[in-house]
Amino acid sequence: MLNRLANTIVVLDFETTGLSPATGDRAIEIGAVRLQNGVVVDSFQQLMNPGQRVNSFIEQYTGISNEMLADAPSCEQVMNDFADYIGDDNLLAHNASFDKKFLDAELQRVGRSYSGQFACSLLVSRRVYQDAPNHRLGTLVKYKDIASDGDFHRALFDSQMTAKLWLEILSDIETKYQIEQVDFNLIKKLSSLSKAKVDGYLRSIS
DNA sequence: TGCCAGGCCCTCTTTAGGGCCTT
Numbered sequence: 001m002l003n004r005l006a007n008t009i010v011v012l013d014f015e016t017t018g019l020s021p022a023t024g025d026r027a028i029e030i031g032a033v034r035l036q037n038g039v040v041v042d043s044f045q046q047l048m049n050p051g052q053r054v055n056s057f058i059e060q061y062t063g064i065s066n067e068m069l070a071d072a073p074s075c076e077q078v079m080n081d082f083a084d085y086i087g088d089d090n091l092l093a094h095n096a097s098f099d100k101k102f103l104d105a106e107l108q109r110v111g112r113s114y115s116g117q118f119a120c121s122l123l124v125s126r127r128v129y130q131d132a133p134n135h136r137l138g139t140l141v142k143y144k145d146i147a148s149d150g151d152f153h154r155a156l157f158d159s160q161m162t163a164k165l166w167l168e169i170l171s172d173i174e175t176k177y178q179i180e181q182v183d184f185n186l187i188k189k190l191s192s193l194s195k196a197k198v199d200g201y202l203r204s205i206s
Numbered sequence: 207t208g209c210c211a212g213g214c215c216c217t218c219t220t221t222a223g224g225g226c227c228t229t
Contacts, residue, residue: 013228014228014229015229016228016229017229018210018211018229019210019211019212019228019229020210020211020212020229021211022211022212023210023211025211025229028229057229058229061229062229093228094227094228095213095214095226095227095228096228097212097213097214097227097228098211098212098213098227098228098229099228101211101212101213102228102229120214122214122226122227122228123214123215126214126215126226134226134227135226135227136226136227136228137227137228153229194215195215195216
């Protein structure tokens with residue numbers, strides 16, 4: 001892996017009681033890995049008790065049961081620890097708008113915040129892998145032939161897979177366009193371009 | 207009873223609608 005991946009980034013994934021904190025949904029698990037120089041240097045995983053029962057769909061979808069959550073620490077306790085973990089690092093998630101709204105909502109409850117910027121592997125993959133069958137995390141992992149031995153829809157595993165996908169995206173851009181430095185800022189730039197303009201832009205800077 | 211997410215992105219578009227993605 002070349003020196004171009006020097007940026008540190010925290011890749012995170014939430015499991016939640018539903019789709020929106022605005023309608024009362026809460027986080028039930030957070031998983032994250034920290035990438036430095038393209039290598040996972042540490043990780044964070046914690047179930048958290050949302051103070052409400054999760055429905056059967058969520059139990060089945062995530063494999064996280066009400067029984068498992070009963071003895072888990074509170075969201076407030078876990079999110080305080082997680083705020084310490086992420087520090088000032090930039091952040092990445094697959095469909096980041098979803099994880100960002102839960103991160104913001106849960107941190108607001110404990111009076112914490114963060115200074116890093118979010119990148120989204122879903123938005124980038126739609127631009128870089130335009131021939132993929134779809135852009136779900138599991139599909140992209142298969143599409144890129146990324147080794148995966150674990151349970152999708154658990155927070156740590158999904159964050160690990162997102163991290164591997166992220167490195168694959170960086171590597172593929174570097175190889176295809178012979179770009180020496182694919183960093184967080186370039187990815188943010190790509191995410192602001194339409195799909196049709198990404199190829200031309202990358203050729204223009206290679 | 208009826209409500210029930212929201213940002214992105216494409217197109218049969220922009221005075222809009224609907225699929226994709228996340229749980």
